[in-house]
Amino acid sequence: MWFFVFDTIFIPYMISKAQVKHIRSLDSKKMRYDCKQFIVEGSKMVQELVKSNFQIVAIYGTKVWREEYLTSNEAAVEYFEITDADLRRISNFTTPNEVLAIVQLPDLPLAHEGGITLALDNIQDPGNLGSIIRIADWYGVSSVVCNTKSVDFFNHKVLQASMGSIFNVPCMTIDLRDYFLSQKERETYACVLNGDDIHTCPKISEGILVIGNESNGVSAELLELCSHRITIPKKGRAESLNAAVAAGIVCDVLI
Amino acid sequence: MWFFVFDTIFIPYMISKAQVKHIRSLDSKKMRYDCKQFIVEGSKMVQELVKSNFQIVAIYGTKVWREEYLTSNEAAVEYFEITDADLRRISNFTTPNEVLAIVQLPDLPLAHEGGITLALDNIQDPGNLGSIIRIADWYGVSSVVCNTKSVDFFNHKVLQASMGSIFNVPCMTIDLRDYFLSQKERETYACVLNGDDIHTCPKISEGILVIGNESNGVSAELLELCSHRITIPKKGRAESLNAAVAAGIVCDVLI
Structure with missing residues (x-):
């Protein structure tokens, strides 16, 4: 039996x-x-x-x-x-x-609820976008927005590189020009190669930090809408820093 | 004709x-x-x-x-x-x-010639290693050393991510423990999750900055040889930062 x-x-x-x-x-x-x-x-x-x-x-x-x-x-x-x-x-x-x-897919509101927004202009590398979401989560950034030409937030390589931070930080794909025009009362800080030394800028608790494309930086049409141009000072010879590394340094200095 | x-x-x-x-x-x-x-x-x-x-x-x-x-x-x-x-x-x-x-392949001397050395303990991702070489070049770091378990400096993905900085910064694969023992007179700063706030550390022009593995951080056997334990303070929720992003922030703050 x-x-x-x-x-x-x-x-x-x-x-x-x-x-x-x-x-x-x-x-x-x-x-x-x-x-x-x-x-x-x-x-x-x-x-x-x-x-x-x-x-x-x-x-x-x-x-x-x-x-x-x-x-x-x-x-x-x-x-x-x-x-x-x-x-x-x-x-x-x-x-x-x-x-x-x-x-x-989350259906997120576009309304601004205060704090810092990271705006990404045409970020192409999924590893960079994931790392930037992780940086946003580390520094308590309120939201990450990127334009429609950027790699998608829900690409599987982006998700992996975000190490779960995608679940903590609201991330939205939008028209950045329209977004900037709708947020005119906020200060905007664009990372460029010939702006003010970031170490001379005061800490901020509110505003938009703009990180540009890996090869071309922040586009001219967005740059003209930005109130501040900031630069990570160079002590050696490299032409530039990786976009995610630059985002990390800017967040550490300004937030 | x-x-x-x-x-x-x-x-x-x-x-x-x-x-x-x-x-x-x-x-x-x-x-x-x-x-x-x-x-x-x-x-x-x-x-x-x-x-x-x-x-x-x-x-x-x-x-x-x-x-x-x-x-x-x-x-x-x-x-x-x-x-x-x-x-x-x-x-x-x-x-x-x-x-x-x-x-x-370059045949580089191991002798220390002053300045800052970036020591990488078991970095696995070629994009991270390339980005760190680029950071070293941007901040005028004297040399980058990594242990034999790390991804190889001359891997083609590392070279691409370095954006040419591999030609500007001496990079060597060595036994890190032996190297640390041979450089005992130098200050060593290990990035960990529970050390001193990096923003309270004075700037340095000489010493070894140690960045650990993507998942496990700096190994215990190296940590016991380090004179300082430093931490990038967290303001949000992420468990950690990407290794290259952490290296960039540490270089920006300390150098």
Whole structure:
């Protein structure tokens, strides 16, 4: 005679071809905005996600991951236990890290609620954008805005480089010129190569810090709307600093 | 009757299979150190290279590139005009950028010649290492040293991220513990999460700044040899900053 202990038997959820296709399609920016969904991957990132206010559509992960990281309070989310083989089918990683979540794109207000805004003019490198979101989170920046030509906030490389800070700092893609015109009462500080030494500027608790494109800096059309031009003084020979490094130094000095 | 004007006829140099194999093999760290050679790619990088003291073994590039960028003084280097198809065969880039050079690995002295040294303990990301070399060049740092577990200085992604600064700052891979023991008379400043606020530290013109691994920070065995523990104060929520961003802030504050 046999006894079956059903609750110890792991019956994986089988992902359909259509689901694989949908999840993989969210790698494209157009699809993310059409479906209003994006992907968060990896154990650490999904742990930060479940603690955040972001709306989770579904989590696909291992049994071990759920048991270790989803508390009873958070277990209300739709969780599908899948096999490693299925995780590899839907993952962006060469070596998937236990879990992947589909998340609702946040619908953020554009209204200014005080504090410092980091404005990014045409940042192209996903690692730079992710690092800048992390800097914003470290220095308690209120929001990060970038123009439509920049790399997308919800690109998977940006999310990884942000190390979960994307869940703490409101990030919006907007027309920066319109935004600057709507925020005329605020001081704006553009990082350029021939402005005032940042070390001579007083600390600020309110205003917009503008970081330009990796190759071309802040565009002329935005520069004419900025009230201050600031520079990190050079002591050696390099032509410039990496955009994320410059953002970090400016935040450390001014905030 | 026909007249031939020979010097306007472009006869490309044909790269052999063995040459392609040799050049491609330099993508491996082991081969770079066995052959004492590395690869520099792209118009801007090779322009910086020809202005530097690095020993160039050969340059493979287009006729246009040579005419535009190699002055008569620099034209002493072995220059091979090749076709775009051959450039694609030897390049690391998806879209090769006009020129590729084979360069002798520099044989640098370990002796300390004063100033600031940046010591990197197990930096893994090539973009971070390249950005840190660029920071060192911007702040006039005397040398950058990293331990043997770090990503290699002559990895092609490190070189690209350094934006040519690799030619301006002496960079050495060494045993950091031995190095610290040999430099006992110098002050050493380790970046940690619970040290003294960097803004309370006086400026320095001499000493070793230690940046740790992206995930684990400065290792315990190096930390015990450091005379100061310094911290970039946090005003928000992120757990940490990117290693290159932290290096930039520390250099800006202390140098």
